[in-house]
Amino acid sequence: MPYLNSAQLKYIKYLIACVGIFLTTFIIKLIHADSSPINIPLFYLLAVQVIALFLGKKPAILASFVAFLSFDYYFIDPKYIFTVSNPSEFLALCLFLTTSIIIGQLTAKLQSKVQEANQREKETLSIARASLAIASQIDFQKSLNKIVEEILTIKDIEKALLIFKNENSEYVGINKSSVNINDFINEYKDALDFVFTNATAINDNNSAIWQKGLNLNFTKTIMFLPVATEGYIHAVLYLEFNDNFKKIDFHQQKLIDTLINHAGIVFQRELLSQEEAKLKAVTQTEKLKTTLLHMVSHDFKSPLASIKTSISTLLYENSSQSDSPMDKDTVNILLNTIDSQTDRLNKLIGNIIDYSKLEANLWTSYREIIPIGDFVSSLLNSFNQDDLKRIEVNIEPNIHNLYIDQVQMEQAIKNLLENALKYSSNDKMVKLKFCLMENNFDIIVSDSGPGILKNDSKQLFDLFYRGSKFQESNLPGIGMGLAITKGLTEAHNGTLTAYNKADQGAEFRLRFPLEIHSKG
Amino acid sequence: MKILIIDDEPQIRVAVKTGLERSNYTTILASNGDDGINLAASQNPDLIILDIAMPGKDGFAVTKELRTWCKAPILILSVRDDENDKIKALDLGADDYLVKPFGIGELLARIRALLRRNSNETNISSVMRFKNLTIEKTTRTVKLDDELIHLTPIEYDLLVYMANHHGKVLTHSQLLTKVWGSEFSNESHTLRVHIANLRTKIETNPDKPEFIKTETRVGYRFMSLVNND
Numbered sequence A: 001m002p003y004l005n006s007a008q009l010k011y012i013k014y015l016i017a018c019v020g021i022f023l024t025t026f027i028i029k030l031i032h033a034d035s036s037p038i039n040i041p042l043f044y045l046l047a048v049q050v051i052a053l054f055l056g057k058k059p060a061i062l063a064s065f066v067a068f069l070s071f072d073y074y075f076i077d078p079k080y081i082f083t084v085s086n087p088s089e090f091l092a093l094c095l096f097l098t099t100s101i102i103i104g105q106l107t108a109k110l111q112s113k114v115q116e117a118n119q120r121e122k123e124t125l126s127i128a129r130a131s132l133a134i135a136s137q138i139d140f141q142k143s144l145n146k147i148v149e150e151i152l153t154i155k156d157i158e159k160a161l162l163i164f165k166n167e168n169s170e171y172v173g174i175n176k177s178s179v180n181i182n183d184f185i186n187e188y189k190d191a192l193d194f195v196f197t198n199a200t201a202i203n204d205n206n207s208a209i210w211q212k213g214l215n216l217n218f219t220k221t222i223m224f225l226p227v228a229t230e231g232y233i234h235a236v237l238y239l240e241f242n243d244n245f246k247k248i249d250f251h252q253q254k255l256i257d258t259l260i261n262h263a264g265i266v267f268q269r270e271l272l273s274q275e276e277a278k279l280k281a282v283t284q285t286e287k288l289k290t291t292l293l294h295m296v297s298h299d300f301k302s303p304l305a306s307i308k309t310s311i312s313t314l315l316y317e318n319s320s321q322s323d324s325p326m327d328k329d330t331v332n333i334l335l336n337t338i339d340s341q342t343d344r345l346n347k348l349i350g351n352i353i354d355y356s357k358l359e360a361n362l363w364t365s366y367r368e369i370i371p372i373g374d375f376v377s378s379l380l381n382s383f384n385q386d387d388l389k390r391i392e393v394n395i396e397p398n399i400h401n402l403y404i405d406q407v408q409m410e411q412a413i414k415n416l417l418e419n420a421l422k423y424s425s426n427d428k429m430v431k432l433k434f435c436l437m438e439n440n441f442d443i444i445v446s447d448s449g450p451g452i453l454k455n456d457s458k459q460l461f462d463l464f465y466r467g468s469k470f471q472e473s474n475l476p477g478i479g480m481g482l483a484i485t486k487g488l489t490e491a492h493n494g495t496l497t498a499y500n501k502a503d504q505g506a507e508f509r510l511r512f513p514l515e516i517h518s519k520g
Numbered sequence B: 001m002k003i004l005i006i007d008d009e010p011q012i013r014v015a016v017k018t019g020l021e022r023s024n025y026t027t028i029l030a031s032n033g034d035d036g037i038n039l040a041a042s043q044n045p046d047l048i049i050l051d052i053a054m055p056g057k058d059g060f061a062v063t064k065e066l067r068t069w070c071k072a073p074i075l076i077l078s079v080r081d082d083e084n085d086k087i088k089a090l091d092l093g094a095d096d097y098l099v100k101p102f103g104i105g106e107l108l109a110r111i112r113a114l115l116r117r118n119s120n121e122t123n124i125s126s127v128m129r130f131k132n133l134t135i136e137k138t139t140r141t142v143k144l145d146d147e148l149i150h151l152t153p154i155e156y157d158l159l160v161y162m163a164n165h166h167g168k169v170l171t172h173s174q175l176l177t178k179v180w181g182s183e184f185s186n187e188s189h190t191l192r193v194h195i196a197n198l199r200t201k202i203e204t205n206p207d208k209p210e211f212i213k214t215e216t217r218v219g220y221r222f223m224s225l226v227n228n229d
Helices: A006-030 A039-055 A057-075 A087-136 A140-152 A181-187 A189-198 A207-213 A250-319 A328-359 A372-380 A385-390 A406-423 A481-491 B010-022 B033-043 B059-066 B083-091 B104-121 B153-164 B172-180 B188-202
Strands: A157-165 A171-175 A222-229 A232-241 A368-371 A391-395 A401-404 A430-436 A440-446 A495-500 A506-513 B002-006 B026-030 B047-051 B074-078 B096-099 B127-130 B133-136 B141-144 B147-149 B169-171 B212-215 B219-222
Touching: A006 A039, A006 A057, A039 A057, A039 A087, A057 A087, A087 A140, A087 A250, A140 A157, A140 A171, A140 A250, A157 A181, A171 A181, A181 A189, A189 A222, A189 A232, A222 A250, A232 A250, A250 A328, A328 A481, A368 A372, A368 B188, A372 A391, A372 A401, A372 A406, A372 B188, A372 B212, A385 A391, A401 A406, A406 A430, A406 A440, A406 A481, A406 A506, A481 A495, A481 A506, B002 B010, B002 B033, B010 B026, B010 B104, B026 B033, B033 B047, B033 B059, B047 B059, B047 B104, B059 B074, B059 B083, B074 B083, B074 B104, B083 B096, B083 B169, B083 B172, B096 B104, B133 B153, B141 B188, B153 B172, B153 B188, B153 B219, B169 B172, B172 B188, B172 B219, B188 B212
Parallel strands: A391 A430, B002 B026, B002 B047, B047 B074, B074 B096
Antiparallel strands: A157 A171, A157 A232, A222 A232, A368 A401, A430 A440, A440 A506, A495 A506, B127 B133, B133 B141, B141 B147, B169 B219, B212 B219
16 A cells, blocks of 8 residues: 555554454354354454454454454343443453453464564575675676665665765766656765765764754655775665664664675775776786887887988088089989988878877867868868879769868878878779768778788787888888777777778778768 | 068078078068067068967967058968967968978968969959959859859859959858858858859869868868969
8 A cells, every 4th residue: 555654554454453343243243153152252363363464463452352342242241232241251251352362462473473584585585686696797887786676675675876986086876766866966965975984874873963964854764874895985875764664673784784795895896897907008008108119219210310311411512522522313312312201200290199189089079061072172182193193082972961070081081092002003093982871971992002911900900000011111101090090980980991802902991870971 | 572481490490591582582580479570560571471389479469460550471380280270370360371391392382372462462353364264253254164154143252252362271261251241150061062062163173173272171272373383
């Protein structure tokens, strides 16, 4: 009867007890059981026992008295008046009342023992389920969900929330009750802060103090219990009890404590796995730094060496009074070397800046709707006339606008086009294709170069990885282009894949969700 | 032709001065913004090359101040490849920008384009010719290879505005404000659509345009001398 409160429920129980006795009286009259006087007390005792079994101690006492009075009123002479003519019958009535009360109380006690045993069994099962959940669920959130679910099965607990702090030190919660978690956190922030900082529970022993101290307004019994391991507070368990709740009993306390300890273990485990991940990240960063240092020293020093040598040769020539001056062609070769190596250095620095921005999440996307033609012409703008002659653009006619960060997308495709131009011979065409399909939008760059070697394909998009054929070649590059393209593609929710074409050459495909294409 | 170079780095000043003098330009050098403004006032240069990142008064502040009285084209030099910086300088009144490091060939080409326009600007003729493209302002007609092409009024206004400022980078908001009106200054998509349409009408290959070049995220530039810059 969920719509009745506990006080109303109590009165209903007493009412049922009374009705039960009246009904018994009616049945005795109906079947003329009173023809043999011994039947009457037995009928009433049976009724009291049934009432004790289902309604508990106090309704049973009331039933005993009502039965006593009914017995006297209806069945003992003089009838229909509360008096007894025969003193021996008075004794019998008193004995009946006593017996009735004793039987009622024994029955009720037995029933409550049975209920208690059932409850214990349920609690044991609940702990067993929570333990199993923790042991089998590696997932942090799922384990905590399970524990909160189990806490909610404890008697009289109406709501249970597990509140902890996320990586930004904001409160978040595991919520299996109909509570708006944000409102809850706002309302009880002081209480949560208190439990977190002092590791002290706010429970029914001290709630009156906290009501005043933290300005809480309790209409129900609530508790804030710390979830801690080794003195470290992981979370706060909030419990709200229903109206039947009076005082926490030993078994409830034990069960709550056990489940809190379980939650503590889950938090501890999560903490450890985070530490492990951090350690892994540090190791990877260290590795990256070493690789970077190696690359920087090699790839920066070689263009610098060419520049320095060329310039010092020119300077020497300029200062010496040699009889055979350097011919114009030689001077030109040296100057062109300086020019091209400066460009190479500039490109390297640009790549490192781009990659660092991507890595540090400092390169925020600014997406706009760009007509495809505008995008392509802007993309091709940075290529010289010789390269342009080798680039064949193919745009499907149903493509209108792109919804992209123009600078980032240009950079992503430019890297692919530059690679394609660089790794295929000067007379071969490079194709750039835009395809709108049912579920995807693809941008494909393909060349007729040597293709991708099988053992390169796995590491192709790794930072500083260069195809094994080209590692020591004099084709410029340090293997950042594809890593940058991959990063920029992912910033647009896309994927980058590479494969060899059936005939000859490599094909790089940027695949995006349809949101990248806009008809507007 | 007299060119004022304002840059705090002596190496850049010397390198640019040498390059320009070999192409028969006269140069004046200033190492900071205030000196630059004073020299611009006293020497009346034909063009100003201005560095953005300078201690004291930076390139933005100098542009802003110069534009209150000086009409000479301003070419911005910047090490930062940051679109917002370019847009800011252009909106303040600069005419073009170059990102360091740059080749002297590129610098000379930009200077030529800017000076050419500036000499035309005083008497913008009623007929403008760019390679095979002819704009006749009196009749509001545009011809490609002597064949009349049909432009909508807004496309015509856009083309004429860009042609009048050929060689100069025009930002999205400049074009929108001048052609559509100031309340449209943020509607860059509208502009992009009209540019795309204009390109299909006047460019031989709209994907590789020769007249209207896109300056990524910044704006557009109308190329004055095709195949010659």
